[in-house]
Amino acid sequence: MDRSLTRREFLKVAGAGVGGAALLGATSACGGMSYLPSGGSRMNVVVVNLDSLRRDHVGVYGNEWINTPSLDALAGETMRFTRPYPESIPTINARRSIFTGIRTWPFRDWVPQRGETFFPAGWQRMPEDQTSFAETLVENEFDTALITDTYHIFKPSMNFQRGFNVFDYIRGQERDRYKSMMLASDEEVDRYTVSGNNQSMRDKVRQYRANVSSREGEADWFAPQVFTRAMDYLELAKDTTEPFFLFVDSFDPHEPWDPPEEYANMYGEPTGTGEPIAPNYGPSDYLEEAEVKRMRELYAGSVTLTDKWFGNFMNKMDDLGYMENTLLFVFSDHGVSLAEHGYTGKVAEAIWPELKDIVFYVRHPEGDGVGETSDFRASFHDIPATVLATMGIDHGPMDGQDLSPVLEGGEPEEDRPYITLGYDNYSWAEDDDFALSIRNDGEDARLYDVQNDPNMDDDISSENEDVVRRMLDEYIRADAGEEPLPMY
Amino acid sequence: MRVLRFLLRWSFLLLVPAGAAWALSPLGVYLSEYAFRTPNVFWRLFPSAPILMLLGLAGVFFFVMREKGIFAKVGFWTVVLGGFLTVVGTFGKYYLGLDDVYIMTAPAYAVMRAGFVVLAAGAVVFGAGAARERSLPFWGALPFAIAAVAGLVSVARDFGEVGAAMWISFGVGWSWLGLALLIERVAGCLKKRRADEAEHSASSKTPATSI
Incomplete structure (x- = not known):
């Protein structure tokens, strides 16, 4: 066999090489779409946060007077954690650990954000050297969407949209500077405050009432808007093949507790004076006994409203078959004080069960742990660790741990015999x-x-x-x- | 019988459409996405490419190659295994929906991707072996082997535009091999015909010996 390269063979091979090089150049124009089929773990991820939902206000967690049929039914479809806790409080601090898997507490190197009006320690954007798991998922060919009315996270000083292909921000909650406060008169503010409310709360109510001045039916309230938009996304995603990560962050049932009349009067009647829809953040002695009762009724009505629309969302998940291919987390970020220990609102020195006890459900699409409970002390920073571990995606260091062993009925990776958390x-x-x-x-x-x-x-x-x-x-x-x- | 033998002898030509089908698959994905908002319509059709590759290469292996060295043999059977895995994985994923049931393990997708790797690796060995052993035209086999290396890289993971170019190169390599064999065969036929004609004219010019 002659293995020497003839001149003719060389020219032919060289011709092929030139053709190949030209091809490489020409085909680079085909970019923008993966040439390989997508597949592997096609599991979707849905994370639902219900801001300020107290554990003791949910039926399946022991409440007997508030209607929460959706959250109660959810327990039958998920593993329900009985002793979850917030890694840190309040809103922004919690979001940092939810997104990064890294503990926010003890709030070292806190950088107060310019332009902010609220300054608890640790209340800042995600540090630049930390990665949001949304960024990790989008790099791994997930479509990522954040749908929220939690206006703190879309303030210009924040950066929680990092990693999301879509961030759908629903404007107007609480102090969101969405509409001119001139739209709300003094009389209207009086109608939605009590005489003991401080000026800060009156300002909050004025901004809020201005923001919602044009709403008409129940669908215009915030929880309905958030979950309706989330359902729209689910519909859209059903026709695509790439997996998705949907983060639904509902500010409700956070104050102002101003649900539609049907819900506002579901657990009691107005006192005849101003409605206590926004609590002072401090001692509760500004409230009369009847006002405390009414405040609790309004909060309960907000919980039921949120539960109803969350239930609609879950029904849509079920109808579209997502329960079988989606890793689902449902939780609250903290509670709120309703004068149980002499405080209302969220006060750093007033950490008691009403403020720190949260709900936490996890559904694995293969049904691991469905209908069962776990007393493992799960928290926010476990969410990204669990998601990425389940997907088999490498990630940087995290403080949270993969909850999969717990879902499978085994021992956690690392026992958690105690918890620590912080607020300011x-x-x-x-x-x-x-x-x-x-x-x-x-x-x-x-x-x-x-x-x-x-x-x-x-x-x-x-x-x-x-x-x-x-x-x-x-x-x-x-x-x-x-x-x-x-x-x- | 003659027709069958003719078809088998020329079955190596299936390498040309096989390579073209592979090379055009990024375009197919794009068109499928554009027309149907999903690449799956294309991927359902994709098995035609590896099937044609297997048939074409079998034609080469059994009806073209006279000498088969160890590399060519190992490469050929590896390609067969890879092509089989690719087809089975594609069928399981896009027709049977296996991965929709077994979400975490995604067996069909895993088989499909493994098939890609084995197919490309087999092509590298086959092409390099055939070039080294000169059991196929060197100028056809060596570019085929080089393109197969590019293909092997491209299926290992998604390398974006560069990966797409290498994926296409892999398909072009198969077509190139088919065309090279075609040209060699046609050239051989022409050479043989010219030789026959020369012999014929020479014999016609030679005066018949008569006694």
């Missing part, structure tokens, strides 16, 4: 026996026996200083990296 200059630690609230400089400690005093009414810190010291050192300072906690 206050930190919280809790294990099976005790719960501790303490200011970051070590002052203002409150300690509760969680077994015998689940509502945390009796502070036992003075007679258990050793427990306070142990929880501060072994839980809070240990989780904070053994460095002194920041005080802002």
Whole structure:
């Protein structure tokens, strides 16, 4: 066999090479679309956050007087976590850990955002060196969509749209500077405030009422808008082959608690004076007893409204077959104080169950753990870790852990015998026996026996200083990296 | 029987449409996306490309190659395995919907992608072996092997525009091999005819010997 290269053969091969090079150049114009079939894990991801939904206001978590049929039914389709907790409080701090899987608390290196009007420690955009899991998913050929009326996350100083192909922002919640406040008269503000509301709350109500001045039917309320837009996205996505990540962030049932009349009067009647739709963030002694009752009724009505439209969304998920191919998370970011311990709103020194107890459901499309409960202490930073681990996608360091072993009925990757969280200059630690609230400089400690005093009414810190010291050192300072906690 | 033998002898020509079908698949994906808002319509048709490749290469292997070295043999059977996996995976994914049931494992997609890799790897070995052993025209086999290397890279993961160009190159390599064999055969026929004619004219000019 002659293996020498003849001149003629060389010229022919060289001709092929030139043709191939020309081809490479020409075909680069075919770009923009993957030439390979998509496939592998075709699981979608849907994450639903219901802002300020208290755990004790949901039937399946023990409430007996508020209608939450959708959230109750959801328990039969998911694994329901009985002891979830917010990694940190409030809104923006929670979103940071939800998106990055990295703990936001203890709020080191906090950069107050210029133009903001609310300054709890850690309230800032995602740091540039942290990656949102939306960015990771979009790099892995997911279509990504964020649908929300949580106006804090779409303020110009924030960056939570990172990684989303679509960010559908529904304007007008709370203090969103959407419409001129001149649209709301003093009389209207009086109608939706109580005499003890401070000027800040009156301003909030004025902006809110101006924003909603043109709404007509129930569909114009915020939760209906958010979930309707999310359902529209589901319809759109059913015709595509690429998997999607949909983040639905409903600001409801956050205040102002101003549901349609049917819901506002579902649990009681107006007092005849102004409606307490916006609580002061502070001591609750500005409220009369009847006003406290009415405030709770309005909040409950908002919960039921949100539950109804969330239920519509879940029905759409089911109708379109997404329950069988979608990893679903439903949770709330924190609760809200309704004068249970002498506070209303969300106050850093007032961390009690009404503020820190949240709901948390996870549905795996293959049915792992469906209908069961887990007492694992799950939280926000576990969400991206679980999503990316389930998809088999590599990611950078995260503090959260993959919940899949728990869903499968096994042991978690890492036991979580206690929790730590924080809100502004206050930190919280809790294990099976005790719960501790303490200011970051070590002052203002409150300690509760969680077994015998689940509502945390009796502070036992003075007679258990050793427990306070142990929880501060072994839980809070240990989780904070053994460095002194920041005080802002 | 003569017709069948004729078809088998010329079945290597299937390499030309096979390579073209492969090379045009990015365009097919684009058109499918444009017309139907999904590339799946194209991918349902895609198995025709590997099937034609297998038939064409079988024609080459059994009816063109006279000498078959170890590389060509290993390469050929690897290509057969890869093509089979590709077709089975495509069928399972786009016709049977297996991956819609087994979401996490996505068996059909995994088989399809594995098939791509095995097919391209087999083509590299086959082309390089045939070029080295000169069991096929060198100028057809070597570009085929080089294109197969590009194909192997392109199916390993999505390399965007460069990957698409390499994917297309792979298809062109198959067509190139088919055309090279066609040209060689036609040239061989022409040469043989010229030789026959020369022999014939020479014999006609030679005076018949008579006694």
